[in-house]
Amino acid sequence: MTRRGKLLGMALVGGLALALGWVLGERLFRHLGSPPDIAGIYLPDAQALPPFQLVHQSGRPFTNNDLLGHWTFLYFGYSYCPDVCPLALTDLNRLQRRLATAGADGDTAYLFVSVDPQRDTPERLREYVTYFNPKFQGATGSDEALNPLIKALHAFYQRVDNPDAPERYTMDHTSTISLIDPQGRLRAIFTPPQDPERMATDFLAIHAAAP
Amino acid sequence: MRAILFGMLLAFAAAAFAADGNPLRIEQPWAAETPPAAHTGAAYLSIVNGGEADRLLGAKAEGVGHVELHTTTMDGGVMRMRKVEVLEVPGGTTTVLEPGGIHIMLIDLKQPLHAGQSVPLTLEFEKAGALQVQVPIRKREAMQPSTAPPAHEHSHGDGQKMKME
Structure with missing residues (x-):
């Protein structure tokens, strides 16, 4: 050259x-002077999610359409998880009550997506999540069904075998809380450790900034 | 009132261990209430070691199929739970087992853990031998630290009844 x-x-x-x-x-x-400064990652340009189909706790399919028209806080976990998942669901319960107190819970949903479909049947999921809060919903799916959502939400999971007892395996999984907007797009990711009070403040700021 | 009774129970339990000359003392034991569908639970406590270094080798609990020690680590937002075969309990220190850290995993619960009840737990130490402790079951809401206002703490109980979506 x-x-x-x-x-x-x-x-x-x-x-x-x-x-x-x-x-x-x-x-x-x-959109604004500056994007909301949250305890996590805020996406000024929301990311559309690829088509996915999970199984809702009621047994019916759960797809992109079920995310439309309201904000969704989404957490990946599994019901055999004794420590971190109950911790996160307790925090989400606090968040829900905080938003309800602020009169900002009218258009929100809370979704626990199990990455352990082998043990988490829809019925078990329903019993599990509604224990923490009657408004919570559960969904799950095969690896193939979970993958599009996992990738789009920058998440990860992996089965960890227990050499002593195969049935007592555990799951490594991302412990972030994703915020999906009413158009069904990824709008923010709250990174651990999550503080419900801070998440509530952040959500109100995001809600106010939404076009 | 319940808190005071709970505190007295704790103090009594702690004193019981101290009185027999054992250098190990278990403080603030609690297990989290579990959802009806849960097959696993978690117990937390502090091990106060006033003597020489010891090791926690294992544990068993009534009404629980298997008891394992686990540690949770957060790695770039990914939660990884790993079995701990032996937990070192250095002398002159307090080893704290708490939510999000090291916990005693209760596997294959014969029945869900209900707040207000307790789990008889036996901890097996290398030198101190077996220590028995009654672990009260509490709601996580009441035990987990949070900056959230404590108001409506009891409304949570309403959520326990199953509800169809």
Whole structure:
């Protein structure tokens, strides 16, 4: 490549970078002065979720359509989890009550997605999640059914075998709480350790900033 | 009033161990109430070691199929729970088992754990031998630290009845 060619190439790359920066900046800040500062990750441009189909605790299918029209706090876990999942569900219960007190719980849903479909039947899930709060819902699905949602919500899970007793395996799983907006898109991720009071404040800010 | 009674019970339990000259003392034991569908539960406590280093080798509990020690670690937002074969209990220290950290996992519960009842737990130490402790069952709401206002703490009980969606 000639020296002139190189210069032209660099100018082109520089120009492209500028254009990209301008476009991104425009998209990031067009809604508001500054995006809400939350204890987690806020996505100024909500991410659409790929089509998915899980099984709801009632036994019926649970799809993208079930996320429309309200905000959803989504947590991945499993009912055999003795420590962290009950901790998270207790926090979500506190969050729900906090939002209810603030009069901001009218358009919210709380979804526990089990990554352990082998042991978590819809019926077991229903008993499990409604113990923490009657408003909570559970859903699960096969690995194939879970994968699109897991990937889109930047989550992860993995079975950990117990060499002493195969039936007593555990699951590693992401302990974030995802916030899905009323258009069924990922809007924010609350990272652990979650504080219900802070999540409530953050949600109110996100709610207020939503176009 | 219940809190006072609970405290007295704790103090009594603690004193019972101290009186027999055992350098190990179990403080603030509690197990979390479980949902009706749960097959597993968790117990938490503090091990106060006034003597030389010891090791917790295992535990068993009445009405519970298996008892294991587990530790939870948070790794880039991913929760990983691992079995702990032996828990070191250094001398002159207090080892705290608490939510989100090390816990005693109660596996294959014969029946759900109900707040107000208790689980008889036996801890097996290498040097101190077997220590028995009555572990009161409490609601997580009442035990888990939170910055949330404590109001409506009792309304939670309404949620225990199963409800069809």
